Amino acid sequence: MAAGSAQVSPGGGTSSIAQASVPGPGLTTPGGPAATASSPSGRSECLRQRLRAVRQHSEALIAELEVEDLVLQGMADASPPKWHLGHTAWFFETFLLQPLGESLGLAYAAAEPLWGYLFNSYYDAVGERHPRPQRGLLSRPPIREVLAWRERVGAGLEDLLDRLEQLGPAEAAAALALLELGLQHEQQHQELLLMDLLDGFSRNPLEPAYSTAAAGPEALFEARWREQVASRRASAATGRDGLEGWIEHPGGLVSIGHPGVMAAGETADAVLAPFHFDNEGPRHRVWLEPFAIADTLVTNAAYAAFIAAGGYRRPELWMSEGWAVVQQRGWQVPRYWRGDDAFTLAGRLPREAEAPVRHLSWFEADAYARWAGARLPSEAEWETAAGAGLLRQTHGLLWQWTGSPYRPYPGFEAATGAVGEYNGKFMSSQLVLRGSGFLTPAGHAGLERITYRNFFPPASRWMASGLRLARDRG
Numbered sequence: 001m002a003a004g005s006a007q008v009s010p011g012g013g014t015s016s017i018a019q020a021s022v023p024g025p026g027l028t029t030p031g032g033p034a035a036t037a038s039s040p041s042g043r044s045e046c047l048r049q050r051l052r053a054v055r056q057h058s059e060a061l062i063a064e065l066e067v068e069d070l071v072l073q074g075m076a077d078a079s080p081p082k083w084h085l086g087h088t089a090w091f092f093e094t095f096l097l098q099p100l101g102e103s104l105g106l107a108y109a110a111a112e113p114l115w116g117y118l119f120n121s122y123y124d125a126v127g128e129r130h131p132r133p134q135r136g137l138l139s140r141p142p143i144r145e146v147l148a149w150r151e152r153v154g155a156g157l158e159d160l161l162d163r164l165e166q167l168g169p170a171e172a173a174a175a176l177a178l179l180e181l182g183l184q185h186e187q188q189h190q191e192l193l194l195m196d197l198l199d200g201f202s203r204n205p206l207e208p209a210y211s212t213a214a215a216g217p218e219a220l221f222e223a224r225w226r227e228q229v230a231s232r233r234a235s236a237a238t239g240r241d242g243l244e245g246w247i248e249h250p251g252g253l254v255s256i257g258h259p260g261v262m263a264a265g266e267t268a269d270a271v272l273a274p275f276h277f278d279n280e281g282p283r284h285r286v287w288l289e290p291f292a293i294a295d296t297l298v299t300n301a302a303y304a305a306f307i308a309a310g311g312y313r314r315p316e317l318w319m320s321e322g323w324a325v326v327q328q329r330g331w332q333v334p335r336y337w338r339g340d341d342a343f344t345l346a347g348r349l350p351r352e353a354e355a356p357v358r359h360l361s362w363f364e365a366d367a368y369a370r371w372a373g374a375r376l377p378s379e380a381e382w383e384t385a386a387g388a389g390l391l392r393q394t395h396g397l398l399w400q401w402t403g404s405p406y407r408p409y410p411g412f413e414a415a416t417g418a419v420g421e422y423n424g425k426f427m428s429s430q431l432v433l434r435g436s437g438f439l440t441p442a443g444h445a446g447l448e449r450i451t452y453r454n455f456f457p458p459a460s461r462w463m464a465s466g467l468r469l470a471r472d473r474g
């Protein structure tokens, strides 16, 4: 995608990537390689297995949908499930199979050129594209043709892996890096597919459920937050933790950002090191004043108190731009609240007081924090506290708004070529979210990767977003 975004990048809103090699939070699939990466054949086999797992996971996500659901586009920022599946195949075709097909002698035959027009998301260097708000009009090509394309692309990529030795070391490393990026990109779209579907289904009076299965996303969300609440209670009962949950930090000079590089000259070994997106680096120093940060996310009960206190009717709590959005759109509650219930991917469910409040815009998160006498953490504060192991609920529940604008780190340079459009060109008018969410696929954001930078415009609230509080220390 770039991940986030409403101009959403890679399609969606987020951008960035995560550690492909570490099974992480999220849904139950793709992820960790079974083969070792210690030899050339092992590296190739490792990527082959992940390629199959990621592709199969995308197709599993739509397995229970009706055919009519596959072209559902609830709003201009969202995309239909079928488009996500086609676009991720297009990415591999455009950036790997077409450039390398001839030199490697691949048997792969590209899709007809108009498909490139249909499934290009935002890559200006590649060519024109179908208007994003009109992706829901694409009843054709039918899903069977898109799935057949994905099968051909998958076979082409495996053929490419078999022939990598025909390339020089630098070219082979570049191809592997692009393959890794394509896998991470597809995982980002897996999350986008589900959040877009939630938006689309939320507009149907029948309140359709995507999945009520025990392994479905909503069951996973509930199991995770209940486990964390129980763990926190247990810690509090033994006196090792306070229910208030404010963690104090002295501030000072800290370093944030991913230490690795994804650049020219990178070796094949480096490519298989834990993945990160270009926007996560370079690692750099930041000065922090003393601060405090909440160890957990804000709950539904706490947010309900903000509403009861007139939170949506008090302009002094809001940024001017946010207050205008509240007025224009008639916001009175979070995106999917319905009375005492909430609309979810499992349909309408009772809203649990202790669950983290979700699907908030940055404007709402910011206003809540102001009402609570606090503020949103900066991304440097978040990363420093998370890196020190001070925070609960960092990964696998909700992306967490920070107060930081999405801008390049010092020394950031976008990659050359069309893939340089992946993240860098979205670094304006968006805010950073950290962590990962319950819709983030397993193996994507990892349980330990703390440098991932997701981003969305401040009025966006269809993604799985929440907030934690921070405050200055005198």
Ligand SMILES: [Fe+2]
Residues within 6 Å of the ligand: 001, 002, 009, 010, 011, 012, 087, 121, 185, 189
């Ligand atoms: Fe994309």
